Amino acid sequence: MKTSYSALNSFQTCPLRYKFSAIDKIRTGKKSAEAVFGSMIHSTMQFIHTGSFILPTQKEALNHFSQKWNSDVFDNEFRERAAFAQGIKIIQNYYKNNNPSDFQIVDIESRFSVDLKHNNEIHLISGIIDRIDKTDDGYEIIDYKTANKLPSQAHVEDNLQLLIYLLAFLKRYPQLAKTPEKIKLSLYFLKHDTKLSTVKNLDQLTQEKEKIFDLFDAIKNSDFEPQTSPLCDWCDFQEICPMWKHKFKKELTATDEEKNSIIRQYLELQTEAKNIRKEISALQKNLLEIMEGEKVDRLFGNGKIVAKTHRQTFKYNEEKLKEILKKKKLWDQVVKVNQLQLNKVLQVLPSKEKQAVEKLKELKSESYGLSIRQDKVS
Numbered sequence: 001m002k003t004s005y006s007a008l009n010s011f012q013t014c015p016l017r018y019k020f021s022a023i024d025k026i027r028t029g030k031k032s033a034e035a036v037f038g039s040m041i042h043s044t045m046q047f048i049h050t051g052s053f054i055l056p057t058q059k060e061a062l063n064h065f066s067q068k069w070n071s072d073v074f075d076n077e078f079r080e081r082a083a084f085a086q087g088i089k090i091i092q093n094y095y096k097n098n099n100p101s102d103f104q105i106v107d108i109e110s111r112f113s114v115d116l117k118h119n120n121e122i123h124l125i126s127g128i129i130d131r132i133d134k135t136d137d138g139y140e141i142i143d144y145k146t147a148n149k150l151p152s153q154a155h156v157e158d159n160l161q162l163l164i165y166l167l168a169f170l171k172r173y174p175q176l177a178k179t180p181e182k183i184k185l186s187l188y189f190l191k192h193d194t195k196l197s198t199v200k201n202l203d204q205l206t207q208e209k210e211k212i213f214d215l216f217d218a219i220k221n222s223d224f225e226p227q228t229s230p231l232c233d234w235c236d237f238q239e240i241c242p243m244w245k246h247k248f249k250k251e252l253t254a255t256d257e258e259k260n261s262i263i264r265q266y267l268e269l270q271t272e273a274k275n276i277r278k279e280i281s282a283l284q285k286n287l288l289e290i291m292e293g294e295k296v297d298r299l300f301g302n303g304k305i306v307a308k309t310h311r312q313t314f315k316y317n318e319e320k321l322k323e324i325l326k327k328k329k330l331w332d333q334v335v336k337v338n339q340l341q342l343n344k345v346l347q348v349l350p351s352k353e354k355q356a357v358e359k360l361k362e363l364k365s366e367s368y369g370l371s372i373r374q375d376k377v378s
């Protein structure tokens with residue numbers, strides 16, 4: 001398989017997005033406002049650190065950003081102004097907290113390709129590392145991020161991109177292959193002016209490589225289902241994606257009008273049902289208070305009996321319960337696989353066992369429901 005970190009990442013966030021881009025090779029020629037903003041900031045960061053003797057001043061960096069600015073990608077003036085102000089703030093904060101000439105930069109926008117052997121197949125991953133610095137005792141690999149949300153440290157520890165970058169770096173500097181902990185791996189979240197870093201020792205590196213192999217296997221066996229998330233805002237395929245394309249229909253047909261009318265009725269009834277549920281719960285509270293006051297458990301009226309019911313849930317000391325029931329060979333009858341917990345365990349299970357568990361999976365039942373959320377643009 002010939003792939004890139006961004007393709008692997010797009011599979012992780014949405015298998016369908018990966019299919020559109022890496023398998024069907026669809027090129028929309030369009031870029032979301034968020035993606036274009038990210039490119040403009042990356043270009044400015046590159047500009048800030050490029051120069052033979054004298055590095056650009058903050059003013060020059062701000063000029064560069066303004067010249068690169070592309071207003072066409074924003075769907076309204078308000079969003080455009082907010083993004084531009086955000087870009088200016090990023091550059092100002094960067095200069096406030098960093099002196100660009102303090103860094104010993106080894107490479108910027110550093111292209112790489114690294115080959116990994118898995119199941120007798122050679123996989124080639126290529127990509128671009130934003131920046132590599134020489135530090136006092138090693139190196140630092142830095143990737144700039146323009147995400148709105150600052151993730152947790154755990155996200156950085158578990159980051160596939162940094163892992164791939166480290167493998168690529170070690171291919172270029174094989175003399176450091178036995179001491180990967182000398183290479184600091186950092187994600188620089190520019191909107192928060194915060195750098196989150198991690199290092200990996202040799203054992204961790206060997207173990208974590210399995211994650212990449214798991215991903216190769218997952219791609220091989222995938223049905224490429226769409227997976228909506230806030231990252232859809234960055235996706236160029238919304239117009240052909242089954243989760244979004246209805247929104248982009250230019251001319252509404254009679255059937256579209258009918259669909260809209262059904263959606264409207266559905267939403268109205270949903271709101272009504274929500275209000276009714278609230279009223280029912282208030283009336284339930286009143287009835288229980290009346291029963292409490294009259295010291296009765298049932299009320300009679302309108303030819304009906306309203307009775308108080310009592311529901312309790314319990315938890316048990318699982319170890320002790322298991323001991324008792326196992327002796328009577330009854331433990332298996334009470335143990336059920338908890339899908340939520342199983343999903344968590346699968347994430348840390350080694351590749352071989354994970355595949356074995358996946359093979360045991362059988363579809364038990366299937367149903368469809370509806371969820372409602374606000375469309376940001378309307």
Ligand code: SF4
Nearest residue numbers: 014017226232235241
């Ligand atoms: S729009 Fe969202 S769900 Fe559709 S392909 Fe892109 S990321 Fe996936």
